[in-house]
Structures are given as structure tokens and as C-alpha cells.
Amino acid sequence: MTEVPVAQKPRKPIAFRLKEDLSVLGPGLITGASDDDPSGIGTYSQAGAQLGFGVGWTMLLTYPLMAAIQEISARIGRVTGHGIAGNVCRHCRPDFLWPMLVMLFFANTVNIAADLGAMADALALLIHGPPIVYVILFGLISVIAQIFFGYQRYVGILKWLTLSLFAYVVALAVVRVPWAEALEGLLIPRIQWSGDFLTTLVAILGTTISPYLFVWQSAQEAEEQRIDLKKTLLKRDGRGAGKEFRRIRIDTSSGWHFPT
Numbered sequence: 001m002t003e004v005p006v007a008q009k010p011r012k013p014i015a016f017r018l019k020e021d022l023s024v025l026g027p028g029l030i031t032g033a034s035d036d037d038p039s040g041i042g043t044y045s046q047a048g049a050q051l052g053f054g055v056g057w058t059m060l061l062t063y064p065l066m067a068a069i070q071e072i073s074a075r076i077g078r079v080t081g082h083g084i085a086g087n088v089c090r091h092c093r094p095d096f097l098w099p100m101l102v103m104l105f106f107a108n109t110v111n112i113a114a115d116l117g118a119m120a121d122a123l124a125l126l127i128h129g130p131p132i133v134y135v136i137l138f139g140l141i142s143v144i145a146q147i148f149f150g151y152q153r154y155v156g157i158l159k160w161l162t163l164s165l166f167a168y169v170v171a172l173a174v175v176r177v178p179w180a181e182a183l184e185g186l187l188i189p190r191i192q193w194s195g196d197f198l199t200t201l202v203a204i205l206g207t208t209i210s211p212y213l214f215v216w217q218s219a220q221e222a223e224e225q226r227i228d229l230k231k232t233l234l235k236r237d238g239r240g241a242g243k244e245f246r247r248i249r250i251d252t253s254s255g256w257h258f259p260t
């Protein structure tokens with residue numbers, strides 16, 4: 001008997017396959033990159049200036065904690081169709097909710113102010129001029145973009161902006177890094193029972209695992225579900241939960257490689 005050849009599906013061009021692979025990146029990528037904000041860079045820079053590579057081991061500690069809590073947040077948004085803030089409003093009493101909102105508003109305001117100030121100082125170092133003007137300029141740009149840009153366009157811009165973080169790779173190629181000392185600090189924990197070390201350690205944990213990131217990724221997952229008519233709430237139809245959770249894990253893991 002002669003075997004009938006089995007028809008094979010034509011392989012897609014590399015460009016299409018690459019586009020499909022990159023399409024799974026979204027909320028996790030953007031949220032992870034956003035954690036590398038000016039205030040975070042300032043904290044890491046001060047930690048490195050004070051303690052050198054001696055705090056490198058904190059990256060191995062914080063990465064699984066970051067990835068786990070962010071993946072949980074993303075799953076909440078994808079399953080329920082609401083972000084963490086939306087779910088809290090629906091399930092918590094007002095006397096518990098309002099103090100949380102006040103504290104979150106204060107923390108986010110201080111964080112945004114620190115980011116705008118750091119961005120303004122960096123621009124002033126490059127082109128000189130009054131930093132307060134740059135603070136106002138950056139603030140206006142952010143507000144205008146959120147008001148006048150559609151969600152998909154705004155998200156697309158944020159995705160492209162994450163490419164700027166590859167500047168770290170270029171910096172590694174330019175700066176002479178004592179790799180032996182860096183690997184030693186990464187793999188061998190050294191804890192100093194001093195006020196400076198413990199304060200720096202708390203600052204690293206605080207700037208790496210930030211509450212606004214939980215709210216951000218969960219809310220973006222919920223928004224992605226709302227604008228995509230092909231996606232249904234997983235709490236109503238869980239048949240695609242496995243595929244969606246795998247996508248969320250890949251997205252979150254890729255995004256959180258940036259801060260570490």
C-alpha cells in the first residue's frame with residue numbers, strides 16, 4: 001500500500017510568528033517596566049553607592065515575590081473583569097474602604113511627585129533650565145495623553161517605550177563591571193546589622209513591591225477583557241482559563257525581568 005501524504009499546514013512567516021509571540025505581552029510588560037521609575041532608580045542608585053554589590057542578593061529574593069503577587073493581581077482582573085480597586089469597592093464596607101483610599105491617594109501622590117521631580121532634575125542636567133518648569137511640562141504631557149489618547153493607542157505607546165530600558169544592556173557593555181565582585185554579591189547574602197543597611201533594605205523592598213503596581217496590572221487586564229469581544233469573564237466561562245493563565249505568567253515574567 002502506498003501511504004497518502006498528510007497535508008501539512010504551511011508555516012507562517014517569521015514576522016507573523018514574532019507578532020503572535022509579542023501579542024501575549026501587555027499588562028505584565030508595561031507594569032514591570034513601570035516599576036523601573038525615577039524614584040526606584042534613585043533608590044537603587046543610593047543603595048549601590050552606599051553598599052556596593054553587597055545588596056545584589058536582594059534581586060534573587062524580590063523577583064519571585066514580585067512575579068507571584070503581580071500574577072495574582074492579573075488573574076483577579078482577568079477572572080472578575082474588575083481591577084483590585086473595583087473588587088475592593090464591591091466587597092468592603094465603606095468604613096474600611098475610605099481610609100484605604102485616603103492612604104493610597106497620599107502614597108500615589110507622593111510617588112508621582114517624586115517621579116516627576118526626578119525626571120525634571122535629569123532633564124535639567126542635560127539641557128539646563130528651571131526644574132519646576134519641566135515638572136509642570138511632564139505632568140501636562142501625562143494628563144493630556146491619558147485624556148485624549150484612546151486606550152489601545154496609549155497602551156501601544158507604552159509598549160514601545162519599554163524598549164528604552166535596553167539602555168541598561170548598552171550601559172553594561174560600556175561600563176567596566178567587576179563581574180567577580182558582582183556575582184559574589186548576587187549569590188552570597190551579606191547582612192549588616194546597622195541602621196543604614198536595614199533602612200536601605202526596607203527602601204529596596206518598598207520601591208520594588210509597590211501597591212500601585214498591583215492595582216495597575218489588575219485594572220489593565222480587566223480593561224483588555226472589556227475591549228476584546230472575543231474574551232469572556234473567566235468566572236462565567238472557565239474553559240479558557242488554562243490558556244489565559246499561561247499567557248499571564250509569560251507576560252508577567254517577561255515584564256518583571258526589567259526591574260531586576
